[in-house]
Amino acid sequence: MYDFDIVVVGGGPAGLAAAIEAKNNGVDRILVIERDRELGGILQQCIHNGFGLQIFKEELTGPEYAERFILELQKKEIMYKTDTMAIHVSPDKLVTIMNAAEGISHIRAKAVILAMGCRERARGAINISGTRPAGVMTAGAAQRFVNMEGYMVGKEVVIFGSGDIGLIMARRMALEGAAVKMVVERKPYSAGLTRNIVQCLEDYDIPINYTHTIVGIKGRERLEGVVISKVDSKKRPIAGTEEFVSCDTLLLSVGLIPENELSEAAGVKLDPVTGGAVVNEAMETSVEGIFACGNVLHVHDLVDYVTLESRKAGKNAARYVKGLLEGEGTIIEIRAGSGIRYVVPHFVRLENLKDELELYMRCDDIYNDKKLIVKIDGKSVKEVYKRRLMPSEMERVKLDPKEVLRKAKGSITVEIEKEVQ
Amino acid sequence: MYDVAIIGAGIAGCSIARELAKYRLSTVLIEKDYDVANGTTKANSAIVHAGYDAKPGSLKAKFNALGNPMFDSLCRDLDVPFKRIGSLVLAFNQEEVATLEKLKDQSIINGIPGVKLLNREEVRSIEPNVSDAAAGALYAPTGGIVGPWELAIAMAENAAENGVQVLLESPVTGIVKTQQGFRINMKGKTLEAKYIVNCAGIHADEVHDMVGEPYFRILARKGEYDVFDKSAGKLVSHVIFQCPNEKGKGVLVTPSVSGNLLIGPNAQDMDDRNDLSTTAEGLDFVRKSAAKSLKALPSGAVINNFAGLRARSDRDDFIIEESRSAEGFINVAGIESPGLTAAPAIAVHVAELLGEKIGGLVPNPDFNPHRTFTVFHELQDEEKNELVKKDSRYGRIICRCEWITEGEIIDCIKRKVGATTVDGVKRRVRPGYGRCQGGFCGPRVMEILARELGKDITEIRKDAEGSYILTGETKTVRLNDGGGSDV
């Protein structure tokens, strides 16, 4: 049995930032648990650039972004175990881990930070009928093969879903000599960032077929092709629009799901919209002393925001360990109003509100020239004009704590300005 | 010259191979595919049927009733997952309740113990998530669930441990009657055997007709299924059937031994005996039908779907007999449902048939019925630590959805009739069956397979020949390559 002040489950960008920030806030006995052979998480396979504009004011690749935090972690002498799996977290913060060197060990923690990240939605979850040949895999699995292991997964590629990993892999496969035939997207707009549409697809003349889906998979041993079809406004395939596209590889980029099995075992309440924990202003879950941050909480598009959010979790976990976090007090609920899918955090305890209150949110559709309105108890306190709001790009709104403290009684709502009739 | 050649290593062939290993016989088990349990056995409902629904007097009724009670000790001996959870047939109106009464009477004729009718409230109290429309149910306590391919693999392995030869990737191309028995030609090789047991599943008629006069036909009937995440696995605690009516048998909803939820199948007669594709219409039918049994179907939790082909004979019953035209050639054909349940009893019967032909079988005194199989995550903490201390590879988790360790994966490759492909590993120790469906562990499993089999990772296949996963290395774009110069 080990004793630690804080156990951080996951050594990706979220866990690294949270651990470092907890240390910066005066907690010494911190342990980071990482299941892979090295720290850094999914960043280690994201070899493209574009990370860090917010945090470092420069464009880094994933491994570079990770390495800066890993070096910082090592400099601060924070302990970590790689090649180690956290297999259970109990509601009273007993963490069970396992690795080859020690077998099973138990750690009693004063606080736990959940930073397990997310996984990709696989073929079964999206229900494409047809055969089950080799050559169908998630874009992230392909990314690991190509970027870390150095193997190609195919020669003639179709990508289903326009999530960022899919777009990035379209370019990556093209650069390694594969013929990338098309990206198929069910919605009329991309699930990924515009910049990736331009620099990963247009640069390489890779077409994207919006409002299309894949209705069939052909081939017995290895994939021989897919059948694509147009979809109607409810995303249902339109009969008669089927078209066969030959390919030996289908990469799926159809969404990410927070990995919350450990959280559930710990009794953490989840939000059905985000798939992650319900948290307060301190990034603390429904279980006292268990915090969550990064993609395990809600799926981000920018790692910089993961870092900012995780620092908050780290700082508050440190406050909790030192007894500085107020458990009781006035609780203000934060609601997603019209046009908003979700807002994180889900509620605020006013007594803990020392820094500005940052709200992260995603909208439910594309909106142009609209105001994002924050209301406290029904009254507008902040309006931000947005030329464009997209589901693929997370929005962030900051509120002055004084304003919130002074005014809030029942709830805070974020909504998108309604159409002027 | 072998005494017996079994053609086809599905549940029937593997059961018979193990049964024959109990006797002093030289036996060979011949399989066309890269692995055992690769046909109907890997894609079915995984049910151990109680046996009330087979037509009285049929072979199905006989061997179902005999096979069902054999599962407890068989699965214990072989360390195979089996749970006797009981089954319910739901009736949604009074007409169907009447059908249930007939089924109950049939259970008495078939010799099935403990079958009883439950009223609406009794159903509700044992299955709270079953639809409120259920007016009653037929309860059979001896119904159960099993890992079908786990069982077939375990029997093949145990047979091999006890001296049975197993030949994989050996499609039979021709059979010639000889003086002493048969010569069996396979792709690239040939062997002789005194007797043949034909367990070739959906190809059983083709195999028989290689040496005998055609006298039965096999029809391939496709069934499609959905698998749900473990979060839905506790929705029901019994196998839930629907009352058969003029539209068909209805689809079932059942927990699986792995803790998932399974729904299916539909039934579609196929001309193509190789067509294992799922269809939007088929799965739609399965979901709509299954939804009838439940208050709510957890549609969001589907993690996989698959199709299987059952081998239906034109006799509408099992065919277990010596060929009418080829002496010494025993057909075990048309083994559709309840074939999985019946297989162990069929094996005993086939051994008896062979015994009559041969003039008595001599028991093999060295036969070891036991096969142990470690599922790491089911062990107690102390046992886990002991195992990790002995072999540290058990301390490294490869599949994080199902908690499968490197030690277990290596073990399933190193065993007799071991895994050689990604799907082979998946069927034996389950990495890739979880929520991520192999997204995380796939590359690691391939790495381990390559290392343990002494192959290059690019040679590692998903399943059959030609199902390569990697197409080569990166960094092969060369200076003299044309194209792409102006991005």
Place this chain on the structure above:
Amino acid sequence: MQKKEMICIVCPLGCQLEVAEDSRAEKGYKVDGNRCKRGTEYGIKEMSDPTRVVTSTVRLKGAYLRRLPVRSDGPVPKKLVFECMKRIAEAEVQAPVRMGDVIIENILDTGINIIASKSMQPLQPLTAISP
């Protein structure tokens, strides 16, 4: 006259730009469809001198992975991206490597280096484990 349509990626707005050669314009190009000044700059740059940072991997020996991630330490002309990839495909490095190490100097005479974007430790020699 050269004319091109493109999506501006300066901000999430994604304006549909039309950039055309125009000798009367200040920098020789006329940009339409943009809603801010940065769009003009982006359009002209994409038309006159488009550049990209190249990210890829090189063969790596003596580490636990067989590839090392690399990037260009500045943007290279877009039309040279594939040529860069071919050069990068020929490179091979030996662990240890430190993040920032120059892997290919002055690639294709662009004045830009290809640098390691990750540090890689050499594999520890295997110590015998007694059974």
